[in-house]
Amino acid sequence: MMTLTQTIVMALIQIIAILAFIFMLVPMLTFAERKVIGYVQVRLGATRIAGGRTGLTGAVNKFMWWMGHFPVISFFRGLPTFMADGIKLVTKEDIMPAKADKFVFWLAPIICMVPAFAVFAAVAFYPGVLGTLPAWVPIVGGLPVNGFMTDINVGLLYILGLASVGVYGIVLGAWASNSKYPLLGGLRSAAQVVSYEVPLTLSLLAPVILTGSLNFRQMSVDLATKMPPLAILPLFIGFFAYITCGFAETNRVPFDLAEAESELVSGFHTEYTGMKFGWFFLSEYTNMIVVSALATAFFLGGHYLLPFGLQSFVPASWGWIAQPHLIFFIGKIGFLLFVFLWVRATLPRYRYDQLMSVGWKYFIPLTLVNLFIAGAVRFMA
Amino acid sequence: MFKNEEMEINLGPQHPSTHGVLRVKLRLDGETVKHCYPVIGYLHRGVEKICEDKTFFQGQVWTDRMDYVAAVSNNLGWAEAVEKLLGISVPRRAKYVRTLLTELNRISSHLLWLGTHAMDIGAMTVFLYAFREREEILDIFEAFCGARLTTTAFRIGGLRDDIPPGFEAKVRAFLDRFLPCIDEYEELLTENRIWKKRTIGVAPISAEDCIAMGVTGPVLRAAGVPYDIRKAAPYAAYDEMQFDIPTRMEADTFARYQVRLEEMKQSHRIAVQCMDGLPEGTVMAKLPKILKSEVNEVYHAIEAPKGELGYYLVGEKGGVNPYRFHVRGPSFVNLQALPMMTEGKLLADVIAAIGTLDVVLGEVDR
Numbered sequence: 001m002m003t004l005t006q007t008i009v010m011a012l013i014q015i016i017a018i019l020a021f022i023f024m025l026v027p028m029l030t031f032a033e034r035k036v037i038g039y040v041q042v043r044l045g046a047t048r049i050a051g052g053r054t055g056l057t058g059a060v061n062k063f064m065w066w067m068g069h070f071p072v073i074s075f076f077r078g079l080p081t082f083m084a085d086g087i088k089l090v091t092k093e094d095i096m097p098a099k100a101d102k103f104v105f106w107l108a109p110i111i112c113m114v115p116a117f118a119v120f121a122a123v124a125f126y127p128g129v130l131g132t133l134p135a136w137v138p139i140v141g142g143l144p145v146n147g148f149m150t151d152i153n154v155g156l157l158y159i160l161g162l163a164s165v166g167v168y169g170i171v172l173g174a175w176a177s178n179s180k181y182p183l184l185g186g187l188r189s190a191a192q193v194v195s196y197e198v199p200l201t202l203s204l205l206a207p208v209i210l211t212g213s214l215n216f217r218q219m220s221v222d223l224a225t226k227m228p229p230l231a232i233l234p235l236f237i238g239f240f241a242y243i244t245c246g247f248a249e250t251n252r253v254p255f256d257l258a259e260a261e262s263e264l265v266s267g268f269h270t271e272y273t274g275m276k277f278g279w280f281f282l283s284e285y286t287n288m289i290v291v292s293a294l295a296t297a298f299f300l301g302g303h304y305l306l307p308f309g310l311q312s313f314v315p316a317s318w319g320w321i322a323q324p325h326l327i328f329f330i331g332k333i334g335f336l337l338f339v340f341l342w343v344r345a346t347l348p349r350y351r352y353d354q355l356m357s358v359g360w361k362y363f364i365p366l367t368l369v370n371l372f373i374a375g376a377v378r379f380m381a
Numbered sequence: 382m383f384k385n386e387e388m389e390i391n392l393g394p395q396h397p398s399t400h401g402v403l404r405v406k407l408r409l410d411g412e413t414v415k416h417c418y419p420v421i422g423y424l425h426r427g428v429e430k431i432c433e434d435k436t437f438f439q440g441q442v443w444t445d446r447m448d449y450v451a452a453v454s455n456n457l458g459w460a461e462a463v464e465k466l467l468g469i470s471v472p473r474r475a476k477y478v479r480t481l482l483t484e485l486n487r488i489s490s491h492l493l494w495l496g497t498h499a500m501d502i503g504a505m506t507v508f509l510y511a512f513r514e515r516e517e518i519l520d521i522f523e524a525f526c527g528a529r530l531t532t533t534a535f536r537i538g539g540l541r542d543d544i545p546p547g548f549e550a551k552v553r554a555f556l557d558r559f560l561p562c563i564d565e566y567e568e569l570l571t572e573n574r575i576w577k578k579r580t581i582g583v584a585p586i587s588a589e590d591c592i593a594m595g596v597t598g599p600v601l602r603a604a605g606v607p608y609d610i611r612k613a614a615p616y617a618a619y620d621e622m623q624f625d626i627p628t629r630m631e632a633d634t635f636a637r638y639q640v641r642l643e644e645m646k647q648s649h650r651i652a653v654q655c656m657d658g659l660p661e662g663t664v665m666a667k668l669p670k671i672l673k674s675e676v677n678e679v680y681h682a683i684e685a686p687k688g689e690l691g692y693y694l695v696g697e698k699g700g701v702n703p704y705r706f707h708v709r710g711p712s713f714v715n716l717q718a719l720p721m722m723t724e725g726k727l728l729a730d731v732i733a734a735i736g737t738l739d740v741v742l743g744e745v746d747r
Contacts, residue, residue, distance in 0.1 A: 041509035180390050184728070188412075253503060254575055257729070348575045349503030351729040352412055 002143065009139045014149045018120045026285045027082035033341050035075060040345040046078040089278035097178050097271050104176035109272070109279035112169030115162040116286035122155035123293050124148035124217035126326045127303055147326065148217050155216035156208065159294065160201055163249065166287065167193040170258065170268050173280070177271040186268040188352055189251060189258030195359045196248035196255075202367035203241040206234045206374035207298045220302035221324070227309030228381035234374035235308040239299035241367050243336070246291035248359065250284060253344040257352055292336035296329060300336075303329045387415055392731065394423050400497060401742025405719070405731065412727045417720040421713075424746035432706040437463045437537055437672050440706065445531035447708060448744040450493050452532045453486035453522070454685040460535040461616055462681035462692035466674055466703075467537070474662040475539035476618040481552070481655035482525065482534055483617065484648040488559070489518040490686035491641045491648075495566060498638070498736035502579050507569055514562050517555045524548055537672060539665035549656065556653055563645055570638070580634035584722040584734035587632060594721070595714045598688025600738060603640045604632035610684040621658070622651045634737040641739075644686075674700050680709075687711040687739050712744040 002010065031046065038045025048064055050057035064077040096105055126147025135141040152158060167190055174186020208214060210231055211222040223235070248255040258268055269280045300307040303324030306314065314322045350358065392405040402423035408416040428447060432440040440463075444455040457479055464471060471479075492515045496508035519529040524545060526534045534540075570576045586596070588604040601608055609626045611619040627643035629636035674696025682691040688711025695705040715738045722734045 037505070041506050042513055043509060180388060184390075184412075256503075345506050346569070347504065348499065348570075348573065348579055350575055351579055351727060353727060354578050 002140075006140050006143065010143060010145070011149070013140070014145070018149065019117070022117065022120065022286060022289070025289060026282050027086055029285050029288070029337060030085055030281075031079060031082040032337070033344070034081070035078065036338065036341040037345045039075070040342065044077070046081045048078060049080050049084040086278075089281070090275050092274040094274040094276065095271075099178045100271070101176040101178070104172050106276070108169045108173030108176055109276045109283070110169070111172060112166055112283040113279045113286070115165045116283045116290060119159050119162050119290050120293075121149045122152060122158050122216050123290075124151075124155075124220055124297065124303075125329060127217045127221045127324055130326070151215065151217055154214050156204065156214040156219065159216070159290075160204070163287075163290065164197055166283070169280075169283070173272065174268040177268075179271055182268045182270045185258045185270070189268055192251070192255060192258065192352075192355060192359075193249055195356055196245045196363070199241060199359060199363035199367045200245035200249060202364065202371060203238045203245060204294070204298065206238040206367075206370050209371065209374040209378055210234065212378075216297065220297035223298055223309060224301040224304040224306075224311040224324075227312045228377060229313075230377045230380065231309040231312075231374075234370050234377055235299050237366070237370045237373070239295060239308070241363060241370060242295055242299060243291075243339075245359075245363060246295065247340070247343070248355070250287040250291055250340075252284075252288065252340055254347045254349045255355055256344075256349055257355065288337060288340055289333065292333045292340070293329075295336055296332040300332050301328075302332075307332075400735065400740055401745075403716075403735065403740065403742055403745070405735070407728070407731065409728060412729075414723050414726055414728060414731060417723045417731065419716055419719055421716070421742070421745050424742045426747065428747040429706050429708065433702055433704065436701045437467070437674070437703065440703065441535070441537075442531075442533050444708075445533055446743060447710065447747055448490075448685065448687065448690075448712065448741045449530060450741050451486050451490040451686045452530060453482050453534050454490070454683065454690065456533060456535045457483050457617065458681065458683045458685070458690050458692050460537055461683065462679060462694050463537050463672075465681050466677055466679045466694050466696050467672055469538050469666055469668065471539050471666055472663050473618070473660050474543075475535075475664040475666075477655050477659050478540055478544060478664065479535060480618040480622065481652055481659075482522070484652045484655070485518050485521060485552070485555075487648045487686045488645050488652075489515045491645050492518075494641060494686075494736075494739045495638075498733075498739075499570060501732050501736045502576070504569065504573075504576065507566055510562070510565060510569075514555075514559060517558075521548070521551050521555060524551060536665065538668045539663070541665075543664050552652070552656055556649060556656070559649055560646065563642060567642065577635065579729075579733060580638060580737075581631075583634040583730050584726065584737055585631075585633045586718055586722050590718070590721055591632075594718045596688070596718050598685070598711050598715065598739075599637050599640045599644065600688070600715055600718070602626065602628045603636035605630045610682055610689055614682070616681075616683055618655065619651075622654050624648075624651050634733055637737045671701060674698075674703070682709070685711055687741065687744065688715055708744075708747060710744040710747065712738075712740040712742070713747075716740050716745055 035045035048061045050061070052058050053061055060080055067077050068074045096102065124147060128147055129144040130147045132144045133141055170193070171186050171190045174182045177183070207219060207223050210227065211219050213219060251258045269277055272280060296302055301309070301311050303326070304311040305321050305328055316322050388409045390407050390409055392407055394402040394404040404420040404423065406418040406420060407414055428443045432443055441456055441459050444459045445452040447455055492511040496511035499507035522532050522534070523529050525548060526532050586600065586604060588606050591601045591604050591606065597608070605628055607626050607628045612626060624647045627640050627647065629640055676696065676698050678693070678695040680691055680693045682689050689709065690711055691709030693707040693709065694703045697704040719734060719738065723731045
């Protein structure tokens with residue numbers, strides 16, 4: 001049993017680990033977006049930083065030009081842009097419109113960002129102990145490190161509640177900008193996010209029915225390994241419903257009319273610059289990671305290899321493949337993020353009223369039916 | 382208790398998707414457009430007045446800059462209008478090369494339209510695929526006249542030079558490669574559920590309204606009226622070419638999309654016929670050194686990619702400059718139909734409507 005200081009220090013270590021993970025993954029995701037969308041569009045994406053050939057950036061550029069000779073690693077030309085983008089966001093001038101509501105203008109990006117980070121407290125990266133800290137570590141030496149930060153029994157409820165708080169940031173940011181275009185974008189986005197919360201939650205209720213608990217870790221393990229054969233159907237339908245609602249929640253194409261670049265310039269974050277914009281920007285990518293993490297954990301088999309509950313038919317004697325691994329979880333998240341980028345490069349965007357009608361008239365009935373199917377499967381098993 | 386206010390908003394002049402410096406004053410009730418009022422003139426350069434001081438030879442340069450996307454079409458209209466005014470006839474080989482280049486320009490203009498229209502609606506990738514083909518066409522123009530965009534490709538009386546060596550191979554390579562590319566664009570868009578939802582029934586304008594407003598080009602043909610000046614009053618080598626005029630009956634954005642794609646295929650057909658049937662001969666008529674006009678006025682219309690492009694020239698006795706030069710720009714006339722197409726519709730449809738009208742502000746403002 002851990003003492004209070006040990007608990008606090010262990011929690012701090014896990015927080016730092018999660019933050020490090022996010023702060024590594026999100027800039028890499030912005031870099032990957034530019035490269036993947038570029039390659040889809042028959043062009044190279046970002047291949048250099050700062051443009052010059054002199055000095056430190058020049059040396060980096062010349063090295064990246066040289067990397068272009070080799071087939072696979074040439075994709076990673078331009079990798080330093082993830083740092084360059086971060087530096088750019090932090091060093092840009094911070095402009096606030098004259099009649100903007102100062103406090104709310106400052107607060108809105110924070111309201112967007114904090115829930116996006118806080119959700120990770122309930123996400124289980126590995127359903128067990130990742131390792132033990134070596135004994136020489138000062139206060140917590142020798143203690144096991146869990147693959148999850150908390151193991152609360154209402155983990156899913158916590159996640160969904162926090163995700164819903166994010167919409168306040170959008171609406172307040174739009175209103176505080178005191179400008180017509182952001183206002184339009186913010187109103188559209190608020191209505192969109194609130195509408196798609198309903199099918200999102202309903203699609204997540206199907207796994208809850210199938211497993212009978214809201215505990216993130218337990219759900220992700222059970223949904224992979226303890227599913228009856230018929231569970232493929234509600235998990236499959238639920239996956240597509242969840243992912244599509246996830247696109248709508250994170251304001252990604254085809255549901256990105258809140259920031260429709262060709263219509264509203266930049267939607268609700270038009271008037272934001274510098275790091276305030278950076279927080280909006282990063283919170284969008286963090287939300288993408290959250291949506292992918294939930295989809296992976298619940299529908300795609302999480303820490304195990306096979307999706308949709310198929311892992312239940314893999315006997316334990318198959319050894320390595322039948323065990324959970326962190327790499328499966330991270331890999332599947334990566335694949336889903338790639339799908340996000342792929343869809344952005346390919347599809348046009350929905351018009352506002354069409355988006356609302358798709359959400360209310362198509363997805364809510366679909367997820368309700370899925371709920372019945374999940375209930376029937378659970379009843380029969 | 383709650384006041385229902387209408388919001389007056391300005392779409393552009395600086396806007397990512399008003400193709401050029403177009404300003405549209407919109408009065409919105411929520412997302413619905415109550416009143417739409419285009420404001421133009423941000424790109425007015427006084428082309429018509431300037432050309433009153435330039436000779437017939439020099440005036441062609443300004444026509445490139447009007448509809449800068451379809452410069453070769455504009456050049457063709459100018460050259461033919463001046464030839465009509467001065468009574469010059471052009472050798473047949475020159476007519477064929479002019480037709481070939483104009484049809485390639487029609488393809489490149491429609492490719493740009495496709496890319497920007499798709500990008501406005503959100504499909505970013507079509508823009509780059511369309512520009513990949515457009516780059517090849519621009520290389521062909523560069524091989525012929527040295528410029529990609531503002532070509533000044535023709536001369537009064539024919540062409541400056543015959544086609545250079547290697548030109549035919551370049552053109553044939555492009556023409557062989559092009560038809561499957563159209564299939565690639567269609568694969569991304571035509572059966573795409575979101576594309577269909579964004580374009581079917583969007584920004585409609587009936588055939589009667591089109592004729593009443595003077596709208597021509599693919600907009601008119603998508604409303605069901607099979608009017609194409611290349612067939613109605615043939616010029617250049619079009620009377621010797623076999624091609625169809627694509628029409629649709631629905632008169633909405635999707636119909637115009639289909640009409641323009643089909644027109645690209647027909648232009649391809651004409652270009653192949655031009656290459657196959659290129660006659661021998663000179664490319665320049667015998668002309669006096671200084672071109673002088675008589676008291677004469679002429680209106681010559683051609684089918685530009687955007688619609689009926691008309692040149693009105695008035696000559697004076699012994700004048701080396703036109704007394705008056707006026708352009709009937711298709712984008713200018715088509716743009717007047719914008720309020721008709723968008724009032725009562727949603728904001729996103731205004732963007733789609735501007736894209737589907739294919740306005741180029743250089744031509745609207747001159």
